[in-house]
Amino acid sequence: MLIDCPPSLDILTDNALVAANGLLIPVQPNNTSLRALRLLIEQLAVVEEELQLPRRELYGLVPGIYRRPLSGIARYKMEQLEQYGTPEDPSIAPLPILAHLPLAAVVEEAWLSGETVVDYKPAAPIADAYRRIAVRLDLAAGLASADEWDRLPPLESLVADGAERSSASVGGN
Known part of the structure; x- marks a missing residue:
């Protein structure tokens, strides 16, 4: 829950x-x-x-x-x-x-269509973010294995090297 x-x-x-x-x-x-x-x-x-x-x-x-x-x-x-x-x-x-x-505009678009972001635009980067969160919560609930979390690509830093996108990872992957 x-x-x-x-x-x-x-x-x-x-x-x-x-x-x-x-x-x-x-x-x-x-x-x-x-x-x-x-x-x-x-x-x-x-x-x-x-x-x-x-x-x-x-x-x-x-x-x-x-x-x-x-x-x-x-x-x-x-x-x-x-x-x-x-x-x-x-x-x-x-x-x-x-x-x-x-x-992200896609969040409001999905809401207006009565769908989740993951259903509305499954390939959107924010849909991937919601899936990451779901895997972490599934892991905590015993519904996913640690391997499933470990297989996710590392989360990129938004601030490393002064660039908004970088190869540095954050978040314990």
Whole structure:
């Protein structure tokens, strides 16, 4: 079961954190979203500790709702997201980037047609991103093997070498 919550830290989010086994965290490459990410991680730790719950698995981050090409500030913030939880900051659990979901007209077109993006335009890059997320969640649920995840092509960095597309990989592939 996938529980979707509004972007706020309230009782609904706390209830979802208690009910969930793991978290897939959508983020945007901006200050507010990075601050909210840190607050969410802190809130999760508090809920787990106070209710003596087992640790929730942090599946990863999914940056979305950004324009391409990335602006200077968005590029800087995306770089921070790509480095979130790396060994340079051991106080934070590693959070790989699972897929990129930039603004895309095909998402609205699919919605207007009453179809999923994957059904509406299966060859669209954003459809591949949704499939990556599905494989990761299937893996967490025991419905896919680690080999299936490992066979996916590495996720490309959007900021490596100052270029928006690069051969550097992010996201634990």
